[in-house]
Ligand code: HEM
């Protein structure tokens with residue numbers, strides 16, 4: 030048995046298998062990249078949304094929150110927060126942090142001005158319209 | 171140790187252990203903030219603690235992998251390292267970059283850090299594990315290039331073994347797969363799709379090759395089993411890794427905006443991902459049973475045998491539990507994911523790092539193995555850390571299940587913060603086992619501070635008198 034199945038054959042399975050599935054993956058990824066802009070309504074990526082996204086990233090919101098289930102598990106899901114809470118609540122919320130309630134998990138104050146608040150909210154609205162195959166199961170995220 | 175230049179591995183291993191301590195300290199702080207949200211706030215908000223914890227993890231694992239490469243490649247190639255001096259300079263650059271990164275997280279607000287480091291020109295910041303400012307990311311690439319140059323030149327001028335091919339090849343893969351860290355498109359769905367090239371590509375692809383090469387190397391050395399047999403096993407294992415894992419990346423594309431066909435493709439292929447971990451167990455134990463000698467470094471053997479088992483539990487079993495699309499629908503992005511992340515990272519990568527350190531450090535200190543006293547401390551550290559990590563995993567699994575039932579699958583779902591309150595007891599249990607993990611780490615570190623080496627004559631006498 031040892032001689033029948035040699036190391037060279039094992040190596041060829043490795044190289045062949047890896048190469049084959051890499052090509053398959055790249056084709057699928059190419060197709061996904063064609064579909065994603067439709068599924069997430071990339072046409073709605075307005076300058077305001079993109080400014081909001083920049084603020085979102087450079088304030089590390091995903092260091093505490095998840096967006097579509099990715100990030101940290103310390104604070105509520107933000108992918109659908111626009112639908113859960115609406116724009117007015119979100120702006121009032123971000124403005125009024127931290128809550129300071131003893132022992133309760135805290136969110137910092139980011140000192141956004143009104144324009145920046147509008148931008149972040151516009152980004153959250155854009156996120157909430159992505160086709161995520163009906164995830165999350167309900168509005169609580 | 172057969173070649174003088176292997177010595178450069180030593181500072182890498184020592185620094186890795188130091189950074190490991192740092193990682194655990196931040197883990198304990200983050201765990202406390204889960205229980206008391208005002209702890210250290212606003213000086214250290216949770217996200218800062220979180221990124222310090224995860225980035226230290228990555229840096230210490232990379233340190234250990236680099237040390238392992240500088241130790242193994244010359245030995246396998248049967249020649250001195252191409253440039254020990256370059257390896258040493260690279261060490262200091264990498265350590266400095268790591269230290270600067272963590273200090274900047276702690277002392278500079280993240281927005282300001284982004285503004286200071288040219289993030290507006292080429293945005294890369296604000297993604298999990300890849301939070302580093304742009305100059306640091308560039309530095310990481312330079313460090314990787316230096317390592318690759320050094321080990322590749324060594325490989326070229328020396329003996330060519332399969333272990334060396336897999337190891338050096340996977341180090342190239344590691345560096346290549348870091349490059350998508352510079353690709354952060356404005357379309358968040360595309361960005362998330364590409365983020366997994368780094369994260370999934372590393373832990374469920376390339377790093378499994380590193381794991382295979384390191385485990386293969388130490389088992390050849392410690393058991394004396396024929397290299398041909400071991401290398402054949404490793405090729406089969408890493409073949410299964412990539413056959414299942416490349417398309418298996420689809421288990422991250424179900425609910426993040428990618429097309430729906432990933433629900434099928436991801437579920438089918440990622441369900442095969444536990445196979446290489448099962449093979450790893452079969453391979454290690456078969457090799458152990460066929461050993462041609464009793465290697466005096468029992469502690470290294472314990473790490474080497476523990477790695478495949480814990481890797482299988484964390485990656486294979488806990489990964490499988492959340493990988494099928496209908497299950498993930500309820501468990502996606504909960505502490506169940508964190509449970510899996512902890513046991514998998516510890517079982518596969520922390521443990522293989524500690525295994526190679528355990529094997530190599532005595533040799534680097536001029537002995538085959540440590541004295542039995544030192545080894546007993548080390549093995550106690552093994553057991554305390556391993557059982558604590560299982561405790562952490564079970565606690566986080568409990569917390570994840572609470573979310574699934576009360577928030578995701580309930581008729582009348584509760585809000586996030588209320589559910590977190592219901593899961594509180596599990597966060598206490600996690601912190602308790604976190605503290606015992608830290609204790610285990612200290613016990614483990616204590617083992618380095620015993621003088622003297624393993625004495626055959628002494629051990630033999632004791633064994634006979636029993
Ligand atoms: C004292 C022990 C530890 C404690 C108390 C601890 C605590 C934590 C906490 C609170 C988080 C943040 C979870 C969140 O996103 O909300 C975290 C994340 C993480 N930790 Fe630990 N940790 C410990 C040890 C470790 C070890 C030993 C490893 C790996 C070897 C590790 C790897 C990770 C990883 C990979 C994440 C990111 C997980 C994810 O996003 O799913 N931790 N840890």
Ligand code: HEM
Nearest residue numbers: 373421443485486489490492493502503507511514515518
């Ligand atoms: C040693 C190997 C592995 C390591 C270190 C590892 C680590 C991780 C980490 C840290 C995450 C969380 C990423 C985040 O921050 O969002 C994750 C997610 C995930 N892993 Fe793994 N993993 C490994 C292997 C596997 C395997 C073999 C499977 C499948 C059988 C698997 C299935 C998953 C799934 C489905 C998720 C997404 C969970 C969610 O939807 O929230 N992993 N893994």
Ligand SMILES: [Fe+2]
Nearest residue numbers: 370374419422
């Ligand atoms: Fe994955």
